[in-house]
Amino acid sequence: MKRLFLMGLMALAAVAQVTVIENATIMSEGAKGTFKGSIVVKDGKIIEVGDKVMVPPGATVIDAQGQFLIPGIIDCHSHIAVDGGVNEGSVSVSSMANIRDVINPEDIAIYRALAGGVTAANILHGSANAIGGQTLVLKMRWGQDAEGMIFQGATPGIKFALGENPKRAGSPQGGRGAPATNARYPATRMGVEDVIREAFNEAKAYKATWDAYDAQVAKGQHPIPPRKDLKLEPLKEVLEGKRFVHAHCYRADEILMLIRVADDYGFKIKTFQHVLEGYKVAKEMAAHGAGGSTFSDWWAYKAEAFDAIPYNAAVMTKKGVVSSLNSDDAELMRRLNTEAAKAMKYGGLTREEALALVTINPAKQLGVDNRVGSIEVGKDADIVIYDKDPLSNYAKVQKVWIDGTKYFDRDSDVSARPSKELEKKKLADQEKPATPATRRPQ
Amino acid sequence: MRNLVTALLIFCGCAFGADSAAIAIRNAKIVTVSGSVIPKGTVVVRNGLIQDVGENVSIPGDAVVVDGEGMTVYPGLVDALSTWGMPGTAASGAARGGGRGATTTAAPAAATPAAPPARGPEDRPSTTSWIKAADEIQATDKRIESARSAGFTTAAVWPTRGFFAGQGSLVDLLTGEKAGEMVLVPSLGQYISLTRAGGGGGGMGGGFPSALMGMISYIRQIYLDAGHYQLVKDAYAKNPRGMQRPEYDRALEGVLESKRILLPANRWVEIDRMIHFAAELKQPAIYYGIREGFEDRSVKYLKDANATVLISMKWPEKARDQDPEAEDPYRQMLIREKAPTTPAVLKKAGIKFALYSDGLDTPRDLQRAVKKAIDNGLSREDALRALTLSPAEIYGVQDRLGSIEKGKIANLVVTKGEIFDDRTKIEFVLVDGNKFVPAPEAAPAGGRGGATAPSGPNGVKK
Numbered sequence: 001m002k003r004l005f006l007m008g009l010m011a012l013a014a015v016a017q018v019t020v021i022e023n024a025t026i027m028s029e030g031a032k033g034t035f036k037g038s039i040v041v042k043d044g045k046i047i048e049v050g051d052k053v054m055v056p057p058g059a060t061v062i063d064a065q066g067q068f069l070i071p072g073i074i075d076c077h078s079h080i081a082v083d084g085g086v087n088e089g090s091v092s093v094s095s096m097a098n099i100r101d102v103i104n105p106e107d108i109a110i111y112r113a114l115a116g117g118v119t120a121a122n123i124l125h126g127s128a129n130a131i132g133g134q135t136l137v138l139k140m141r142w143g144q145d146a147e148g149m150i151f152q153g154a155t156p157g158i159k160f161a162l163g164e165n166p167k168r169a170g171s172p173q174g175g176r177g178a179p180a181t182n183a184r185y186p187a188t189r190m191g192v193e194d195v196i197r198e199a200f201n202e203a204k205a206y207k208a209t210w211d212a213y214d215a216q217v218a219k220g221q222h223p224i225p226p227r228k229d230l231k232l233e234p235l236k237e238v239l240e241g242k243r244f245v246h247a248h249c250y251r252a253d254e255i256l257m258l259i260r261v262a263d264d265y266g267f268k269i270k271t272f273q274h275v276l277e278g279y280k281v282a283k284e285m286a287a288h289g290a291g292g293s294t295f296s297d298w299w300a301y302k303a304e305a306f307d308a309i310p311y312n313a314a315v316m317t318k319k320g321v322v323s324s325l326n327s328d329d330a331e332l333m334r335r336l337n338t339e340a341a342k343a344m345k346y347g348g349l350t351r352e353e354a355l356a357l358v359t360i361n362p363a364k365q366l367g368v369d370n371r372v373g374s375i376e377v378g379k380d381a382d383i384v385i386y387d388k389d390p391l392s393n394y395a396k397v398q399k400v401w402i403d404g405t406k407y408f409d410r411d412s413d414v415s416a417r418p419s420k421e422l423e424k425k426k427l428a429d430q431e432k433p434a435t436p437a438t439r440r441p442q
Numbered sequence: 443m444r445n446l447v448t449a450l451l452i453f454c455g456c457a458f459g460a461d462s463a464a465i466a467i468r469n470a471k472i473v474t475v476s477g478s479v480i481p482k483g484t485v486v487v488r489n490g491l492i493q494d495v496g497e498n499v500s501i502p503g504d505a506v507v508v509d510g511e512g513m514t515v516y517p518g519l520v521d522a523l524s525t526w527g528m529p530g531t532a533a534s535g536a537a538r539g540g541g542r543g544a545t546t547t548a549a550p551a552a553a554t555p556a557a558p559p560a561r562g563p564e565d566r567p568s569t570t571s572w573i574k575a576a577d578e579i580q581a582t583d584k585r586i587e588s589a590r591s592a593g594f595t596t597a598a599v600w601p602t603r604g605f606f607a608g609q610g611s612l613v614d615l616l617t618g619e620k621a622g623e624m625v626l627v628p629s630l631g632q633y634i635s636l637t638r639a640g641g642g643g644g645g646m647g648g649g650f651p652s653a654l655m656g657m658i659s660y661i662r663q664i665y666l667d668a669g670h671y672q673l674v675k676d677a678y679a680k681n682p683r684g685m686q687r688p689e690y691d692r693a694l695e696g697v698l699e700s701k702r703i704l705l706p707a708n709r710w711v712e713i714d715r716m717i718h719f720a721a722e723l724k725q726p727a728i729y730y731g732i733r734e735g736f737e738d739r740s741v742k743y744l745k746d747a748n749a750t751v752l753i754s755m756k757w758p759e760k761a762r763d764q765d766p767e768a769e770d771p772y773r774q775m776l777i778r779e780k781a782p783t784t785p786a787v788l789k790k791a792g793i794k795f796a797l798y799s800d801g802l803d804t805p806r807d808l809q810r811a812v813k814k815a816i817d818n819g820l821s822r823e824d825a826l827r828a829l830t831l832s833p834a835e836i837y838g839v840q841d842r843l844g845s846i847e848k849g850k851i852a853n854l855v856v857t858k859g860e861i862f863d864d865r866t867k868i869e870f871v872l873v874d875g876n877k878f879v880p881a882p883e884a885a886p887a888g889g890r891g892g893a894t895a896p897s898g899p900n901g902v903k904k
Contacts, residue, residue, distance in 0.1 A: 083711070084636075084654020091562055091650050096659040101719075106711055125655075133655055145714050145739065224673055228666045230659055231562065420772070427775040431760060 018042045019404065020055050024064035024385065029071050029360045030374035033352060039069070041381040044403035049377055062385075067398065070355065070390050071374050072119025072382035073336050074362035076293040077246075077273050077326035080109035080333065081123060081138060081149065089128030092166065092185060092195045095158060096230035097133030099123050103146040109330035110149075114140045114408045116334030117390070117397045119382040120151055122326075122366055124273075125159040127248040130166040130186070130195040132159035134234050135246060137366050139382070139402050155367045157244035157270065158234050162254040163304050166192050193257055200265045203235035210236070244270035244367065246293075250304040252280040259288045271365045273326070275316075276308035282319035291322040291365040296339040297346070313357055314347020324362040341391040351391060380404075464488040465875065466501040467856060470510025475517050475831045476845035485515055487852040490875035495846050508856075513869060516826065516861050517845050518595025518853030522752045522796035522833035523704070523730055526589050526597050526803065527579040527613065527624075559649030563663040567650055568604035568638065571696025575599040576611035576628040579621045585803040586615045591880035592805035593861060595853035595873045596626070598798075598837060600633040600704065605657055606664065606693065607633040609700055612837055614853065614873050623874075626851075630837055631728070632700035634661060658719065665723045668694045702726040704752075708733040710740040717747045728752060728836065730798070734777060735784035741791045750836055751793065753828075754800035755811035757782045785828060786819030796833035797825070805868075805880070812862045825862060 022038040032049065040048035040056065048054070055061060079086045083104040088094035103123075113121065119140055125133030137154035169187035186192050209226045216223045237243035245262070249255050249272050262269050271291040272278060276299060278285060278292040285292055294316070299308030309315075316323040325340055327333035336358045343349045343357055363373025372382050381404035388395040400408035465487045472480040472495060484499040485492060493502075501507060525531035560567035579599060589597070595615055601608035612627040636657050651657045674688040703723070707716040708731035720727035730752040734740055744751060758778045760770070788795045797815065802808050816825050834844025842851050852875040859866035870879045 082655075084657075085652065088651060088653040088656035088659075090559070090652040090656065094650075094656060096563070096663060097651075097653065097655040098659060099655065101658040101715070102653075102655045104711055106709070146711065147714075147718075224677055225670070227670045230663045230666070424772040424775070427772065427779055428769060430779065431775060 017404075018056050018059035019381075019401070020053065020059045020061045021064050021069060021383075021385070022053075022055075022061060024067055024069035026375055027068060027070045027352070027355055027390070028375040029352065029356055030376040032376075039375060039383070041383075041401070041404045044381055044405070046375060046377055046379050046381050046383075049375055062399075064385055066387075068386040068388065068390050068395070069375065070117070070384050070386065071359045071379075072372065072384055072400065072402065073117045073358045074324075074366070074368075074373060075113070075118055075121040075327050075333055075336060075358070076271065076324045076362040076365050077328045078113075078121040078123055078330075078333055079126065079328070080113065080121065080330050081105065081107040085126075086124075087126035087128040088133055089126065090184075092129045093131040093199045093231060094125070094129055094133050095131050095199075095232075095234045097125060098136075099125060099133060100136050100150070100156075103138070103149055105142075105144060105146050105149050109333070110140050111142045111408070112330065113333045114142055114400050115397055115410075115413070117337060117384040117386070117400060118333055119384070119400060119402050120363075120366075120368070120372060121333070122157065122246065122362070124157075124246060127159070127161035127165040128168070130161060130192045131199050131235070132161055134158050134243075137368065140400075140407065141402055141405075142407050151368065153368070153371065155242070155244050157246045157366075158238060160196065160245055160247040160258070162192055162247060162249040162258060163189065163251060164302060165248070166195075189254060189257075192254075193261060196258070196261055197264075199235060200239070200261070200267075203232050203239060204265070206232040207236045207239055238267050239265065241267070246271045246273050248273045250274055250276045251307070252277040255281050256284060259284060259290070262288070270367070271324075274328070276305055276312060278321065278323075279309060279312045279315035279319075280307075282316045282321050285316070286320040291324065291361070292316045293324045293326045293362065293365060295328070296325050296342040310342065310346035313343045314349050317347075317349065317353060317357075322361050322364050323357060324365055325357045326362070337386075337390045337395065338393055341393075344391065354391060462489055462875075464493060464502045464505035465508065465872070465877070466499075466505040467508045467510045467513070467515055467854075468501060470856070471514040472846055473514060473516045473826065473861075474846040475827055476847055484510075485846060485854065487854070487872060487875045490852050492846060492848055492850050492852050492854075494848055510856065512858060514857050514859075514861070515846065516593070516855045516857065517830040517843075518855055518871060518873065519593045519829045520796070520833040520844065521589065521594055521597040521799045521829075522836065523610075523754075523798035523800070524589075524597035524599050525602055525801070526585045526594075526615070526799070527581065527583045527599050527621075528575060528601060529578060529580050529583075531602065532583070532585060532803075560651075562650050563660050563667075565650070566664075566693040567660070569606040569664070569693045569696075570601065570604055570608045571606035571632060571694075571700070572692045573601055573608035573696070574611055574628055575601055575609065576613065576621070576625045579611070579613060579624065581616065581618050581621045581624060586617055587878075588803050588805065589799070589808070590615050590871055590873065590878055591868065592808040593855040593857070593868055593871060594799075594808070595855070595871055596843060598630055598833065600630075602633055602635060605635060605651075605660060606697060607635055609633070609696065610704070612839060614851070616873050616876065626843070627837065627839060629699065629701070631702035631704060631726075632697060633704045634706070636706055661719075662723070664693065664697060665725070667691075668697045672698060702728060704728050704730050706731050707751075708754075710734045710737045710743070713740050714743050717743055717749060721747075730754070732784060732788075732795075733758060733781050735795075736780045736787045741787060741793065744788070744793045745791055749793065751788065751795045752798045752836075753784055753788070753795050755797050755808070755815070756800040756802055757811065757814055782814045782818040785815045785825070789820060789824050794832065794836065795828060796836055797828045809862060809864060813864065816862060822860065822862065 019041040026037050027034045037051040038053045040053050081104050083102040088097035122137050124135045135157040137151040138149045139151050167186050169184050186195055269290040271293050273293050275292045275294050294312045297310040299305045313323045340354045340358045343354045360373035363369040372380050382402050384400050385398045386395040387398050398410050468484040472483045483497045486494040598610050598612050600610035610630040613624040616624050651660045671694045703725045705716040705727050707713040707729040728750050732751045732753045758781050831844035834840040852872050854872040856869045857866050868880050870877050
């Protein structure tokens with residue numbers, strides 16, 4: 001009931017329409033750079049940005065004196081808000097699986113991400129198989145239902161995975177305490193490439209069948225349509241450029257391999273994910289037009305992650321790759337701002353370049369940079385107020401808006417804690433005496 | 443029904459005529475459910491049907507008369523989603539409680555022969571869409587007697603194992619030699635679950651599908667395939683010459699012959715998800731579970747979709763073996779507190795619902811479960827309706843079942859005291875006009891069976 005009440009309040013906020021945030025240090029990540037000024041938000045959009053703005057009558061005015069305003073953080077690689085497992089790892093091509101079907105708007109990680117300034121995230125299938133499930137971009141609209149979480153208009157994607165994870169082939173004998181699992185192809189990196197090529201051979205044939213059917217229909221004939229195959233549909237969309245490929249990878253050789261495969265079949269890799277050796281092949285990535293979404297300084301957790309360097313994001317950026325830093329993790333997701341800051345120390349990026357790694361760059365990688373990623377007129381009002389410099393360890397998120405609706409407010413959160421504690425205690429107390437009494441006589 | 447009676451005659455050699463002897467219960471309070479309560483009236487039963495009911499009903503000369511003074515007659519209870527009688531589905535005594543999110547209707551531990559892991563939807567994993575509960579049911583199942591002792595006379599019995607588990611059947615709870623006698627409606631629709639049957643985790647090479655998103659995509663693919671299969675079959679039927687014949691696919695046949703689907707939905711997130719899914723599949727759906735039906739947004743989704751639901755009476759409980767010091771999350775405690783209010787909430791919102799046993803099968807557990815819904819705001823009348831006429835309406839058999847009306851099937855419960863009270867004694871039940879008297883002491887939880895013994899003046903030994 002309380003939650004509904006809160007939702008009601010949010011709805012009211014949306015109706016109130018006009019919000020002005022004044023006197024903030026605005027790190028716009030747009031043409032205006034960083035400056036002290038104000039913005040006007042109306043109907044979910046940023047309608048004015050400047051040193052001084054006209055305050056429309058009836059507007060809600062927020063004085064952000066001494067505070068920092070940045071575009072909402074975008075996480076290009078996350079697995080939060082997913083019900084029932086992120087890996088359809090039973091098969092090596094699980095493109096029929098779709099994150100869209102299993103969005104879990106109740107996941108508390110959404111709220112925590114929001115409290116860390118994240119307003120949008122690319123929710124991916126896991127990396128258990130060469131071609132994984134379909135991905136999509138969510139906005140962290142905590143309190144909404146599954147449909148309300150979706151970033152409408154964002155191009156859907158598909159997860160690919162290279163390297164060690166997809167070649168874990170199961171162990172028919174079990175061993176070392178692990179239960180036996182059925183063998184799965186592939187068991188080598190060669191096999192991973194083969195699986196992807198075979199899948200696209202199938203997808204091409206499938207596309208040809210449908211194209212032939214469509215041509216017949218166009219001629220006014222009435223043939224029986226071909227069988228719709230949910231595994232091949234998304235791959236057909238990749239071939240048609242309607243779906244982005246986000247490929248999990250580590251090593252330079254496998255990155256080059258996938259670029260070759262993509263070139264052979266005539267599709268594009270939108271982003272290489274993790275891409276710890278991206279610094280070695282940044283030129284090739286840039287030439288292909290692929291982005292790179294990496295970790296700041298996380299490595300050596302497995303053999304293929306040994307050659308990682310904290311300069312990766314900076315090097316890729318300087319070589320012309322659109323680069324971002326992602327979390328891949330619900331906890332790390334709450335502090336991507338400081339992840340970005342590390343790229344100033346390692347690689348000497350400017351403040352703007354560093355913040356771009358978690359704002360405008362992931363927006364570009366997800367094809368939503370016309371909507372979010374910077375504070376500019378016409379963009380979605382996905383904005384965050386920090387009390388201090390967001391590139392500092394000491395900065396705390398104060399308020400977060402998505403589409404002009406406030407979804408997080410630190411003051412309200414803190415002040416609501418005692419009453420929530422009380423509610424919980426009440427329930428716990430109610431249950432206590434009941435427990436022994438309900439036990440059945442044996 | 444006449445066949446049934448004849449069969450009974452042949453079997454037991456009792457003294458029935460072509461028109462068998464009637465049973466008349468007189469001077470009893472009659473709760474008809476469909477109409478108003480008759481404070482003192484008579485019900486006459488013959489040939490397994492209600493011949494007459496009312497305040498002033500003449501009792502036929504050949505009738506065996508039961509003096510109903512101090513007794514109440516109710517329509518027999520209907521379990522809207524049951525596994526009673528389905529082989530291998532008897533749950534182990536103690537109900538698991540507390541767990542959140544898991545869709546219940548206990549999956550049996552019974553081992554099925556290990557099939558090779560499925561490599562995709564083409565292998566039709568965990569699919570037995572073609573089986574009908576009516577063909578599988580075992581009339582000797584002890585739970586049938588046990589449920590009858592709790593006043594249940596009818597159950598919608600469903601196969602529950604697998605993504606497409608099979609087709610449910612509406613059966614009367616007789617314990618006879620021939621399961622066929624029990625069947626009212628052979629196919630009620632298709633039972634869909636989103637849990638892997640018999641455990642066997644997914645993971646690498648563990649067989650498709652392993653994750654929820656895989657399961658959902660599998661079900662979607664099956665409906666696409668079924669649509670395509672139908673197209674090709676129709677084309678072939680029209681003009682087979684020169685056309686390759688479509689391959690027979692029993693999985694798709696089973697799906698195509700199911701007129702509705704049952705979809706699992708406990709959390710509000712799942713209710714929302716499954717409503718969208720049913721709309722996408724263009725299948726008439728009934729949602730089962732509904733643990734979080736009490737949530738405002740669940741109510742909204744269900745109302746907007748004009749949905750029909752089956753509410754599990756296995757109310758979430760704290761796990762029995764839980765560390766008493768361990769504190770559960772707020773949300774989990776809230777759900778335990780609120781779940782039993784779901785029937786009352788949905789009633790108030792005008793959403794069509796029925797209650798179901800969900801693995802409960804002892805009279806004591808069933809009585810307590812219903813009582814809990816009543817204690818949480820559901821009126822006694824509405825509880826009764828949710829276990830009689832509402833399930834009959836949901837399955838489209840309100841013309842023959844669910845209330846005490848002339849011409850309906852003679853499924854009755856006769857009690858001393860108000861039904862669902864813990865002190866109430868069930869005197870006897872009639873199933874298809876056959877009288878069953880509960881054994882004096884209903885077996886306590888854990889031990890099952892031996893709860894009813896056919897007897898009485900007109901007892902039909904079955």
